[in-house]
Amino acid sequence: MANMAIFRQIKAELEEKGARLVAVSKTRTTAEIMELYAAGQRIFGENRVQEMVQKYEQLPKDIEWHLIGHLQNNKVKYIAPWVALIHSADSLQLLQTINKEAARQHRRIDCLLQFHIAQEESKYGFTFAEVEALLESEALAALQHIRISGVMAMATFTDDVAQIRREFATLQQYYRQLKQRFFSKNDDFKEISMGMSGDYNIAIEEGSTMVRIGSLLFEE
């Protein structure tokens, strides 16, 4: 069941701060999603393609579906016709695949560049140097069917609030530097996707424009 009191409280907080809510609905039922939909929520995030496709097919078509988890090249085609935003673009090859499938659908797909900022070992996410090289490359410039609309990252899973804050501040600095160097005349590059159930307050203080909240919205 969705926790409507928490949902309304978070919505109010975010509205005041000018950030948007991605309701992370992975593992939740379509009935639970519809509870939030009925209260006005339209952006939902999923981390697995198959689950997102099933929910897309069953649910109202004005839902904006955001892919927030690692995306395999061979799965892009299943979501390319309708996905609203891919938060987890983490390689040139994946961006090329998204571009190819978007071209087939005669559309442009919005993508965020996922950074690896946490201390945990992770296979996914760019370093800052990798993104600089990517944005300077002709290979990226050739991709006319994607739109780089910002950055995304996850903080370390820890109780150390100061560390989480430092990591979010790092992502916000990355965003600013990239904006200045590569997107100063491009209004599409505007999103900083950071903050989950346990750390969204810190993320907002550090400049998040989009928080991805799951468990908190659905707990009893």
Ligand SMILES: *Cc1c(COP(=O)(O)O)cnc(C)c1O
């Ligand atoms: C699951 C998930 C979230 C939401 O996490 P909660 O702690 O349930 O709020 C956010 N971002 C990503 C990438 C996730 O996989």
